[in-house]
Amino acid sequence: MIPSDTAQGLAHRPWAVFFVCPDRRGSEGSIGRGRPALRIALVIDDADRDRPNGVKIMSALLRSLEPLVTTLRAEGCTVVGPRERDGAIVLDAIDSAAQLPSGWGVQTGPGVYRLRRRADRAVFGHSAGPQAWKRFLHPPRERLWSADRGVDGTLTITGPDEEPPRYAFLGVRACDLRAIAIQDRVLGASPSYAARRRAAFLVAVNCTEPSATCFCVSAGAGPDVEAVETRPDRAPADWALADLALTELAEPGDAEPLYVATALSPAGGRILARLPQTPAPPDVVAAARAAVGAATDHMGRSLPDVDLREMLAASLDSPHWADVAARCLTCANCTMVCPTCFCTSVTDTTDLSGDHAERWQTWASCFEVDFSYLHGGSVRTSARSRYRQWLTHKLGTWRDQFGESGCVGCGRCIAWCPAGIDITAEVRALTSQGAER
Amino acid sequence: MSGSVAAVAKPSVVRPSLAVWKFASCDGCQLTLLDCEDELLALAETVHIAYFLEATSTVVDGPYDVSLVEGSITTEEDRERIVRVREQSRILVTVGACATAGGIQALRNLADIEEFRPRAPRIWTEERARNERATREDRASGARGPCERTRAQEFLRVVYARPEYVSALGTSTPISAHVRVDYELRGCPIDRRQLLDLLSALLAGRRPAIPAYSVCEECKLRGTTCVLVARGAPCLGPVTQAGCGAICPVYDRGCFGCFGPMPGANTAALEPVLLARGMTDVDIERVYRTFNAATSTFDTAAGRSHEPPQ
Ligand code: SF4
Ligand code: SF4
Ligand code: SF4
Ligand code: SF4
Numbered sequence: 001m002i003p004s005d006t007a008q009g010l011a012h013r014p015w016a017v018f019f020v021c022p023d024r025r026g027s028e029g030s031i032g033r034g035r036p037a038l039r040i041a042l043v044i045d046d047a048d049r050d051r052p053n054g055v056k057i058m059s060a061l062l063r064s065l066e067p068l069v070t071t072l073r074a075e076g077c078t079v080v081g082p083r084e085r086d087g088a089i090v091l092d093a094i095d096s097a098a099q100l101p102s103g104w105g106v107q108t109g110p111g112v113y114r115l116r117r118r119a120d121r122a123v124f125g126h127s128a129g130p131q132a133w134k135r136f137l138h139p140p141r142e143r144l145w146s147a148d149r150g151v152d153g154t155l156t157i158t159g160p161d162e163e164p165p166r167y168a169f170l171g172v173r174a175c176d177l178r179a180i181a182i183q184d185r186v187l188g189a190s191p192s193y194a195a196r197r198r199a200a201f202l203v204a205v206n207c208t209e210p211s212a213t214c215f216c217v218s219a220g221a222g223p224d225v226e227a228v229e230t231r232p233d234r235a236p237a238d239w240a241l242a243d244l245a246l247t248e249l250a251e252p253g254d255a256e257p258l259y260v261a262t263a264l265s266p267a268g269g270r271i272l273a274r275l276p277q278t279p280a281p282p283d284v285v286a287a288a289r290a291a292v293g294a295a296t297d298h299m300g301r302s303l304p305d306v307d308l309r310e311m312l313a314a315s316l317d318s319p320h321w322a323d324v325a326a327r328c329l330t331c332a333n334c335t336m337v338c339p340t341c342f343c344t345s346v347t348d349t350t351d352l353s354g355d356h357a358e359r360w361q362t363w364a365s366c367f368e369v370d371f372s373y374l375h376g377g378s379v380r381t382s383a384r385s386r387y388r389q390w391l392t393h394k395l396g397t398w399r400d401q402f403g404e405s406g407c408v409g410c411g412r413c414i415a416w417c418p419a420g421i422d423i424t425a426e427v428r429a430l431t432s433q434g435a436e437r
Numbered sequence: 438m439s440g441s442v443a444a445v446a447k448p449s450v451v452r453p454s455l456a457v458w459k460f461a462s463c464d465g466c467q468l469t470l471l472d473c474e475d476e477l478l479a480l481a482e483t484v485h486i487a488y489f490l491e492a493t494s495t496v497v498d499g500p501y502d503v504s505l506v507e508g509s510i511t512t513e514e515d516r517e518r519i520v521r522v523r524e525q526s527r528i529l530v531t532v533g534a535c536a537t538a539g540g541i542q543a544l545r546n547l548a549d550i551e552e553f554r555p556r557a558p559r560i561w562t563e564e565r566a567r568n569e570r571a572t573r574e575d576r577a578s579g580a581r582g583p584c585e586r587t588r589a590q591e592f593l594r595v596v597y598a599r600p601e602y603v604s605a606l607g608t609s610t611p612i613s614a615h616v617r618v619d620y621e622l623r624g625c626p627i628d629r630r631q632l633l634d635l636l637s638a639l640l641a642g643r644r645p646a647i648p649a650y651s652v653c654e655e656c657k658l659r660g661t662t663c664v665l666v667a668r669g670a671p672c673l674g675p676v677t678q679a680g681c682g683a684i685c686p687v688y689d690r691g692c693f694g695c696f697g698p699m700p701g702a703n704t705a706a707l708e709p710v711l712l713a714r715g716m717t718d719v720d721i722e723r724v725y726r727t728f729n730a731a732t733s734t735f736d737t738a739a740g741r742s743h744e745p746p747q
Contacts, residue, residue, distance in 0.1 A: 086689070087667040090660070111710070113667045130662050140658040329703050329710075331675035332650060336657030349634060350641040352479040357641075363658060368650040369700045383703060418653070418665050418675050418710055 060277040062259040065097040072168040081170035089129040108213045111420030120250035127211035128410040132339030149355040164195035172204045174222030175410040179339035185235045204242035208291040212300035213411030221408035223295040243268030247288035260288040304431045312396035325384035332365035334413035453502035456488035460508025465626035466533035467491045499525030509535040509609045523616035534625040534728035543609040543731035625695040625728040648679045655683035671714040676702035697729035704738035
């Protein structure tokens with residue numbers, strides 16, 4: 001966390017962040033009066049840190065994201081956010097808010113993703129793109145160690161980079177926030193993941209405009225950031241999830257959008273306190289809440305309302321697996337774009353001299369033939385068994401393994417599947433076949 | 438983390454010998470080896486380049502520890518020569534689409550007129566007419582075609598002014614159709630990092646990294662936005678074996694399939710995807726009938742595009 005919060009500081013949850021009058025800290029009477037002299041104080045180690053009654057986490061109104069980017073960069077963070085590039089909204093380093101994809105929206109469908117111009121200048125007016133934040137927290141390729149043999153034969157072993165990059169993620173949607181929480185549970189014990197994760201500052205953004213492939217509501221992962229942030233079953237429990245939450249309010253035309261900002265962690269509070277702001281008028285806060293609420297009713301897709309773990313466990317011999325296998329390319333795109341898929345394989349390299357060796361960890365997928373290679377051959381050779389592994393792991397056995405679902409409903413696997421295979425449609429088909437039998 | 442451990446002496450071994458062989462090919466894969474400019478000196482220090490006519494006319498007799506074989510078998514002489522190369526090589530590695538799949542020259546394998554006729558792409562119509570004429574003439578002169586000889590001659594007539602000077606088999610076949618192959622490097626041409634990794638692996642006695650998954654996975658590892666999904670461009674990546682580093686999509690175009698089919702490639706599932714992205718049946722046949730035309734997977738995919746829909 002920034003700046004240098006300790007695990008001990010993070011252990012005190014939930015935090016309350018108050019807007020207070022200079023004289024009456026934390027008192028209800030001071031809240032929401034719109035006094036220009038408001039400042040933010042943090043109440044962490046106070047007796048009333050348990051969100052005392054009636055005192056709500058308060059929101060500020062930001063007119064630009066530039067000071068936020070500048071402040072985070074001044075804190076030594078590499079700010080990563082959405083950018084328009086190569087016909088998509090990708091995640092990449094930014095050094096100015098001007099690089100955010102102002103006025104770009106997307107249209108998605110099974111196997112289709114297209115940029116479109118929006119009527120407003122929203123920078124977060126697009127849904128999940130081809131990349132997820134795991135690209136930064138759980139990178140596609142990571143050197144685990146390298147070894148060098150000197151002229152005298154001495155071997156020197158060098159571990160991974162000691163200084164993890166300090167990222168600030170700008171624009172983490174609820175589904176992706178939930179995905180980070182899911183990967184925290186899976187990868188939290190890995191020192192390199194933990195180091196990157198703990199150093200990261202997360203600016204979450206509420207969704208007000210889901211796309212045709214979104215189904216976070218039925219996956220229990222959105223679109224409201226705070227609902228995801230406060231889920232009681234997160235692990236490791238002492239890790240902060242998001243630090244700030246934003247809701248973007250954009251009007252058609254050339255006007256710059258407004259942002260309702262809420263601090264969700266002490267670090268978030270400290271950063272927010274340094275930004276030029278005005279208190280968010282109650283009607284603006286209400287409008288922001290309403291927009292997020294409305295998004296709940298506009299999901300493009302949904303998962304069937306059954307116990308998926310049970311349904312899938314009973315469907316292992318369903319004829320539907322052969323049906324989807326005929327359409328599946330076993331190309332692994334779904335697992336690569338999925339923000340929760342975590343599998344890796346390990347490869348050794350050496351140079352020609354034989355004096356330098358490296359061990360690399362690389363993303364892998366259960367769609368690879370070699371993924372299930374045991375002595376004598378692969379266990380899952382058919383497309384049927386590989387598709388079944390992916391789907392049953394995501395929605396069924398993930399619960400046995402980690403106590404929660406492995407799907408957050410971001411819809412990436414639907415949009416970025418070249419064959420347009422739709423996980424919700426396949427689950428629906430399996431569910432209705434199961435019901436018939 | 439960084440630390441030193443007890444001194445481990447570098448094993449002193451005799452430099453292994455390397456031979457590079459050329460069969461029917463364009464030399465592009467051998468050039469990839471010469472293209473490893475930064476590593477060539479290190480390579481020359483660690484291995485003894487015993488036979489590599491593209492680089493040196495000095496020839497050292499076998500046996501060789503490692504033979505890199507470029508090119509396909511297209512003549513009677515080469516059919517015998519590859520057996521001798523195998524006998525003299527401890528490890529034999531085929532490099533490139535010609536050696537691993539027969540190469541683009543394996544299109545000649547398709548010049549069986551009876552099979553060729555119903556699905557000939559438009560661009561070949563003229564050649565087909567000429568081939569048919571030639572076959573009629575062959576038959577009139579008593580030949581009982583189509584046999585290997587007449588098939589080759591049909592193409593020879595199209596290409597060469599004096600086809601009688603050319604002596605070739607009717608087919609172009611991969612090295613593995615003739616002798617045992619230890620490792621295969623795919624591609625037209627091969628990827629230099631894969632080549633260096635393979636040579637380093639053989640030197641170190643470790644397993645070379647030759648992935649059996651799709652080009653799509655390499656796109657995702659490097660963070661390239663999918664051109665098929667985001668641009669509607671046809672792409673063979675989902676059925677093609679990785680190894681190239683997914684270069685083509687980086688340059689905003691679909692994969693040509695030059696690394697050939699990955700294990701279990703589902704070309705039947707890709708067909709509707711390609712048709713929906715603007716390819717015609719003829720385009721699909723042509724895109725599969727390139728560097729790896731003679732692989733059964735791509736051959737079937739090319740043929741399937743002309744079957745009436747079920
Ligand atoms: S399974 Fe699909 S929808 Fe669910 S989290 Fe993964 S990519 Fe998103
Ligand atoms: S779905 Fe496959 S790739 Fe993803 S986490 Fe599960 S086993 Fe790994
Ligand atoms: S479901 Fe789609 S993305 Fe996943 S392996 Fe199959 S074809 Fe590829
Ligand atoms: S561009 Fe081609 S190779 Fe890359 S992910 Fe898309 S379909 Fe696969």
